[in-house]
Amino acid sequence: MIELLAMGFIQRALLAGLLLGVACALLGVFLILKRDAMIGHGLAHVAFAGVALGLWVRLLPLGLAMAVTIGSALVLVRLKQKAGVHGDTALGIVSSVGMALGILLASLARSFNASLFGFLFGEILAVAPAEVVLAGALALAVAVLVAVRYRPLMAMAFHPEIAKASGVRVERLETALMVLAAVTVVLGMKVVGVLLVTALLVIPAAAGLRAGAHFRGAVLIALGAAVFSVVGGILTALRFDLPVSATIVLLSFLVFLAVLGLRRARA
Amino acid sequence: MAAGKTEARAAGETLVSVQDVSFAYSEDLVLSGVSLDIQEGDFLAVLGPNGSGKTTLLKLILGLLRPDAGRILLKERPAASVTDRTFLGYVPQKATHFDFFFPASVREVVALGLAPPRPWDAAARKREDAAIRESLALVGMEDCLRRRIGSLSGGQQQRVFLARAIVHKPRILFLDEPTTGVDSETVGHFYDMLGGLNRERTIAIVLVTHDIGIVDRNVNKVACLNRTLVYHGSHKEFCRSQAFRDLLAGGHHLVAHRH
Numbered sequence A: 001m002i003e004l005l006a007m008g009f010i011q012r013a014l015l016a017g018l019l020l021g022v023a024c025a026l027l028g029v030f031l032i033l034k035r036d037a038m039i040g041h042g043l044a045h046v047a048f049a050g051v052a053l054g055l056w057v058r059l060l061p062l063g064l065a066m067a068v069t070i071g072s073a074l075v076l077v078r079l080k081q082k083a084g085v086h087g088d089t090a091l092g093i094v095s096s097v098g099m100a101l102g103i104l105l106a107s108l109a110r111s112f113n114a115s116l117f118g119f120l121f122g123e124i125l126a127v128a129p130a131e132v133v134l135a136g137a138l139a140l141a142v143a144v145l146v147a148v149r150y151r152p153l154m155a156m157a158f159h160p161e162i163a164k165a166s167g168v169r170v171e172r173l174e175t176a177l178m179v180l181a182a183v184t185v186v187l188g189m190k191v192v193g194v195l196l197v198t199a200l201l202v203i204p205a206a207a208g209l210r211a212g213a214h215f216r217g218a219v220l221i222a223l224g225a226a227v228f229s230v231v232g233g234i235l236t237a238l239r240f241d242l243p244v245s246a247t248i249v250l251l252s253f254l255v256f257l258a259v260l261g262l263r264r265a266r267a
Numbered sequence B: 001m002a003a004g005k006t007e008a009r010a011a012g013e014t015l016v017s018v019q020d021v022s023f024a025y026s027e028d029l030v031l032s033g034v035s036l037d038i039q040e041g042d043f044l045a046v047l048g049p050n051g052s053g054k055t056t057l058l059k060l061i062l063g064l065l066r067p068d069a070g071r072i073l074l075k076e077r078p079a080a081s082v083t084d085r086t087f088l089g090y091v092p093q094k095a096t097h098f099d100f101f102f103p104a105s106v107r108e109v110v111a112l113g114l115a116p117p118r119p120w121d122a123a124a125r126k127r128e129d130a131a132i133r134e135s136l137a138l139v140g141m142e143d144c145l146r147r148r149i150g151s152l153s154g155g156q157q158q159r160v161f162l163a164r165a166i167v168h169k170p171r172i173l174f175l176d177e178p179t180t181g182v183d184s185e186t187v188g189h190f191y192d193m194l195g196g197l198n199r200e201r202t203i204a205i206v207l208v209t210h211d212i213g214i215v216d217r218n219v220n221k222v223a224c225l226n227r228t229l230v231y232h233g234s235h236k237e238f239c240r241s242q243a244f245r246d247l248l249a250g251g252h253h254l255v256a257h258r259h
C-alpha cells in the first residue's frame, strides 16, 4: 500500500479525485436545493456525445466534450429561465438525445473501443498531469464562487423571489452554477465515468443536506462526505483490487446511509 | 384608535411612484392605468379580492416584473436603474411555502437580509449578530435563533421572514397577505407589531390583503384594487366611501377568478 502511494499515477488519481469531489459536493448542494440535481446526469450524456464526436473527428475529445457540454448547459439555463420549460422535461430530452448521438457517432467511428469505454466507466488511474491541473482550477473556481457569493447563493436556493427582490442577480448565478456543473461533469467523466458522475454530484451533497442542522454544517458535511468517499474509494479499490469508480460511489452511498441512520438515532 | 395619530404624520420623500402602469401576463390586462405614490412613513393597505392584481402590483414595484406601459420610480429614479435595494424589505405571499428540509437555522435565514461582514472583522460580526438578535426580538422569536427554519410552525416562520425583511433596516416594507393561515388572535397582534414598526422606526409599510379588518388599525392610506385602482386615499375617507361599502357588501365576487 505504502509503495502504491508513492507512485505518480496513484498520487494523481487521489489528487484529481479529491479536487473533483470538492467541486461536486459544493455544486451539488445548490443544484439539489434548486431541484436541478439531475442536471449532472443530463449533461453527462451530452458530454459523452461530445467525447464520441471528438473520437470520431480525431480531435481533442475532452476539449470538444467541454465545448459541447458548456453549450448545452447554457441552452438548458436559457430554456428554464426564458421559455419556462420544466427542468425535468428538458433534461429528459437532452440526455437521451445526447446518449443516442454518442452511440451513433461511436459506431460511425467504429470506435466503441477502449477509449470510449474509459469515458463510460472512468479511468481515474490514468489521469494525466494536465487533467489534475484542470481539476484544481475547477475546484478553485467553485470554491471561490461559493465563498464570495455564499449568501446570494443560499438566498437564491432558499427563496429565489425574495433573493431577486433584494437585488441578487439570480439568473447570473444560475448560469455560473450551470457552466461550472458542465465543466465538473466533463472532468468527472474522466475520473468516475459518465455513468457515475451524477452520483458524485448528488450523493455527498444529499448526505450533507440531510445531516446539517444549519446550512454551513450541511456544506461542510457534504465536502467531508465527498472527500472521504473519493479518497477512501480509491484506496479500498486498490487494496482489494476492485473497480475504482464503483467503489467510490458505493462508499458515498454508505456514508449517506450512515448519515440517515445517525439522524434517526438522534431523533 | 391609532388612525388619528397616523394621519397626522408629515409626508416625507416619495419612496415609490407608480405612474399609469398597465400590465398583462398574456392577452388580458391584469392591471390598467394604475397610479399611486407611497411616501416615507406611510402605512398603506392594498385591498382587493382574489385575482385583482395585488400581488402583480407588488412584483412590478419590486422589479420582479416589468410594466407594459407606464413607469415606476423608486426614490424618484427609474426602478430598473436602482441597484441598491437595501431600502426595500419584502415578505412575499406564501413565503412559508419553501422546502421544509432546507437545512438553515433561523439565524442564517435572517442573516440573508444582510451583506456578510468580512470574516476577520470581529466588530462587524458583532454588529451583525446584534442586528439579527434585535430584529428577531422585534417579532418575538429571539429564543429560536438556532432552530431549523423548517421545524417551526407556519406563524413562527412568517415572523422569521418578517425579521429577515427588516434586519437591514429598510425604509419601506412590502407584505403580501402575511396573515393567511394565521389564527385571528395572532393576526391582531401581528398588525399591532407592524403599527409599531411603522411609527417607532418610521418604516413605510405596504400591506396587501383581502382582509378589510386591517383598515381599523394603524393604516393611514388605502388603495382598493380591482385590475384598476378603484379607490386611493386616506383611511378616514375610505371608511365613508362607496368602495368600502362595495367591499363590505361582497361586491368583489363579481370579479372572475382566474388561476
Ligand SMILES: Nc1ncnc2c1ncn2[C@@H]1O[C@H](COP(=O)(O)OP(=O)(O)O)[C@@H](O)[C@H]1O
Residues within 6 Å of the ligand: B025, B026, B030, B048, B049, B050, B051, B052, B053, B054, B055, B056, B057, B257, B258, B259
Ligand atoms: N405568472 C402568471 N401568469 C399568468 N397569469 C397570472 C400569473 N400570476 C397571476 N396571474 C393572473 O393575474 C391575475 C392577478 O393575479 P394576482 O396579482 O396574483 O392577484 P391577487 O394577488 O390580487 O390575488 C389573476 O387573474 C391571476 O390568475
Ligand SMILES: [Mg+2]
Residues within 6 Å of the ligand: B054, B055, B056, B093, B176, B177
Ligand atoms: Mg396575491
